[in-house]
Amino acid sequence: MTRELPRQETSRLPSNVKATHRSVDAAQWLQCAQDMHNHRAMLLALWGTDDRDRDGRFRVFAAFLLSDQVVVLEHAPIGGETDYPSLTRWFPVADRLQRAVFDLLGMAADLGDTRPWLRHGGWPEHFFPLRRDVDTAERHPLVSRPYPFVAVSGDGVHEIAVGPIHAGTIEPGQFRFSAVGEKVLRLETRFGFAHKGIAKRFEGQRLHDGHHLAARISGDSTVAYAWAYCAALESITATAVPERAAALRALALERERLANHLGDLGGLGNDAGLAFGLVQFSSLKEQLLRLNEEAFGQRYLFDYVVPGGVVAELDARLIPALLDEASRLEQRVGGLRTIYENHAGVQDRFRDAGVLSPALAKAHGALGLVARASGVAQDLRVDMPWPPYDRLQARMMLAASGDVAARVQLRFDEITESLRLCRSLLESLPPGPHLVTLPAAAPGRLGLGLIEGWRGPLLVALESAADDRVRRCHAHDPSWQNWPLIDYAIIGNIVPDFPLINKSFNLAYSGIDG
Amino acid sequence: MFDILTTIRRTGLLDQGLPKPTAAEAPRDQLQRQLQTVFGRALRIRHVDAGSCNGCELEIHALSNPYYNLEGYGIAFVASPRHADVLMITGPVTVNMVEALERTYAAMPDPKWVMAVGDCAACGGVFGASYATRGRVDEVIPVDIVVNGCPPDPVTLLTGLLEITRRREI
Numbered sequence: 001m002t003r004e005l006p007r008q009e010t011s012r013l014p015s016n017v018k019a020t021h022r023s024v025d026a027a028q029w030l031q032c033a034q035d036m037h038n039h040r041a042m043l044l045a046l047w048g049t050d051d052r053d054r055d056g057r058f059r060v061f062a063a064f065l066l067s068d069q070v071v072v073l074e075h076a077p078i079g080g081e082t083d084y085p086s087l088t089r090w091f092p093v094a095d096r097l098q099r100a101v102f103d104l105l106g107m108a109a110d111l112g113d114t115r116p117w118l119r120h121g122g123w124p125e126h127f128f129p130l131r132r133d134v135d136t137a138e139r140h141p142l143v144s145r146p147y148p149f150v151a152v153s154g155d156g157v158h159e160i161a162v163g164p165i166h167a168g169t170i171e172p173g174q175f176r177f178s179a180v181g182e183k184v185l186r187l188e189t190r191f192g193f194a195h196k197g198i199a200k201r202f203e204g205q206r207l208h209d210g211h212h213l214a215a216r217i218s219g220d221s222t223v224a225y226a227w228a229y230c231a232a233l234e235s236i237t238a239t240a241v242p243e244r245a246a247a248l249r250a251l252a253l254e255r256e257r258l259a260n261h262l263g264d265l266g267g268l269g270n271d272a273g274l275a276f277g278l279v280q281f282s283s284l285k286e287q288l289l290r291l292n293e294e295a296f297g298q299r300y301l302f303d304y305v306v307p308g309g310v311v312a313e314l315d316a317r318l319i320p321a322l323l324d325e326a327s328r329l330e331q332r333v334g335g336l337r338t339i340y341e342n343h344a345g346v347q348d349r350f351r352d353a354g355v356l357s358p359a360l361a362k363a364h365g366a367l368g369l370v371a372r373a374s375g376v377a378q379d380l381r382v383d384m385p386w387p388p389y390d391r392l393q394a395r396m397m398l399a400a401s402g403d404v405a406a407r408v409q410l411r412f413d414e415i416t417e418s419l420r421l422c423r424s425l426l427e428s429l430p431p432g433p434h435l436v437t438l439p440a441a442a443p444g445r446l447g448l449g450l451i452e453g454w455r456g457p458l459l460v461a462l463e464s465a466a467d468d469r470v471r472r473c474h475a476h477d478p479s480w481q482n483w484p485l486i487d488y489a490i491i492g493n494i495v496p497d498f499p500l501i502n503k504s505f506n507l508a509y510s511g512i513d514g
Numbered sequence: 515m516f517d518i519l520t521t522i523r524r525t526g527l528l529d530q531g532l533p534k535p536t537a538a539e540a541p542r543d544q545l546q547r548q549l550q551t552v553f554g555r556a557l558r559i560r561h562v563d564a565g566s567c568n569g570c571e572l573e574i575h576a577l578s579n580p581y582y583n584l585e586g587y588g589i590a591f592v593a594s595p596r597h598a599d600v601l602m603i604t605g606p607v608t609v610n611m612v613e614a615l616e617r618t619y620a621a622m623p624d625p626k627w628v629m630a631v632g633d634c635a636a637c638g639g640v641f642g643a644s645y646a647t648r649g650r651v652d653e654v655i656p657v658d659i660v661v662n663g664c665p666p667d668p669v670t671l672l673t674g675l676l677e678i679t680r681r682r683e684i
Binding site for chain 2: 118120122123127129136137138139140142144164165167168169170171172192193194195196197198200201212213216217218219220222263276279280282283285286289299300302335336338339342508509510513
């Protein structure tokens with residue numbers, strides 16, 4: 001990164017990490033995006049908003065992740081036009097994001113796939129829920145239409161249609177396999193089944209209540225989303241969260257990471273035929289959840305992170321129990337890791353399955369755990385640490401092979417690191433209040449919250465309206481970036497390995513459907 | 515192999531049994547007898563996520579861990595609605611899932627029960643009813659049992675399941 005970033009009207013954007021903002025016209029939008037691409041930035045999120053009530057325009061925003069900061073481009077086509085230049089020219093991930101922007105807002109990119117993404121026939125073609133002049137209370141008749149999956153033809157090619165309901169207790173989504181015998185030639189995924197209209201639901205909510213909804217964007221990442229929302233709101237209101245509150249939030253975030261990694265490691269053992277692994281890891285996860293309930297009042301820590309801090313003080317008498325648990329977990333997980341690593345049958349399934357090559361991961365902008373398992377060094381806790389991570393010195397875990405084994409290894413390593421962080425947080429909990437009151441927010445302010453959840457970096461962009469209300473809130477899950485990569489990782493593998501490969505990615509459904 | 519056996523021995527039995535019945539309810543062994551009489555020792559559940567945030571799914575998964583040991587009591591999740599006695603639904607029923615949900619319900623043999631799990635399935639929860647959601651399960655198919663919570667913990671879920679067996683008392 002030797003070149004300077006192009007100089008447009010750049011201003012600081014309120015955020016828990018370093019973030020800048022630029023208003024650009026269509027030509028600059030393209031130029032900046034290309035520069036971002038040249039600087040090896042990743043497209044993090046893309047969203048739009050209807051500001052016709054304010055200045056007669058629609059707006060589209062793109063957030064780019066650089067190694068040390070986030071850059072947000074804002075483009076408002078003149079005269080209330082709805083067209084904008086597509087970012088698929090440089091960022092393949094933009095394709096699905098642009099489809100979602102169109103379905104919600106009717107803003108169309110000039111290039112890319114135009115099949116509906118979120119609209120499955122539950123509302124009419126000309127109905128765009130995020131436009132401020134539509135009646136969203138209105139009910140629409142369901143018009144069910146088959147989705148035009150890309151067909152593969154040739155001798156012996158057949159299709160396997162899976163979903164939206166799956167064999168197990170999983171979230172809804174469709175997987176269309178084109179296979180020859182057992183070998184997968186092509187996989188196409190389709191989502192949107194869990195679309196709950198969250199962005200619309202946010203509009204008009206009280207800013208100080210929005211964290212309840214944010215906490216339910218993806219239940220397994222409730223701490224991360226609630227924190228991202230609160231970080232955005234606290235940035236807008238220029239509130240400094242007390243050190244103790246920040247430490248307790250980080251403790252909760254790391255425990256969320258632990259719970260999910262433990263659950264995944266059990267599921268991965270099970271999918272490889274080692275039911276013993278599921279029994280062991282699900283017991284460890286249950287023990288962690290029970291201690292969560294005791295110490296934080298909630299098994300999954302829903303609504304623990306609130307604007308201004310955390311909802312309750314941590315009882316000092318529970319700190320020894322939490323420290324004991326960390327030691328016990330470290331020992332138990334270590335033992336299980338040895339068993340996994342020495343088990344020939346398990347390793348046979350894990351190794352070389354579902355390979356995501358480092359080159360592909362980089363080219364397609366993979367994020368979070370999936371990226372790190374393919375050697376892409378990217379972790380917000382390390383790259384742009386926000387409090388309290390700025391004093392914790394989190395270590396980035398990496399693996400290189402990009403197969404299921406790498407994603408398993410990374411989870412084991414991250415458990416060890418998370419336990420170290422938990423210990424460090426518990427041993428030096430800063431004194432002081434766990435909660436402060438937020439001042440009222442000025443209307444028309446945009447703020448960002450970026451948090452490294454267990455899946456990867458997630459973003460909440462929050463804009464305030466008058467009377468302390470939400471004008472627009474957009475949440476982005478790293479699974480948007482990683483889902484298309486499963487389509488590549490599965491190529492050449494056999495169909496029965498899909499559950500294992502899919503589990504090793506463990507991406508969000510509700511989190512991307514919104 | 516030795517490591518695995520040693521770990522199993524050290525872990526021991528974690529099963530904490532079914533939730534303790536309140537005075538109004540039948541004693542536990544009676545409930546189990548009912549389970550045996552009514553369902554032939556087996557209650558089969560088909561779960562459908564109708565747009566939940568996945569919080570409820572986490573607790574449904576937890577039912578199978580060694581502490582709650584659901585399968586040990588003859589209750590299991592099945593892949594096909596044709597094998598199911600109970601349809602367990604989570605989420606505020608997104609319009610994008612209505613058709614799949616209706617088809618699943620229609621595919622189940624009689625007698626069948628519908629269990630709405632979580633605040634979203636019960637009343638829409640934080641998502642409510644909108645252009646994208648029906649807002650509650652009984653807007654789409656009839657519901658027999660409602661289990662509230664955001665998410666309901668495993669013991670509450672188990673209690674809801676036992677309620678179904680009580681209703682089928684002979």
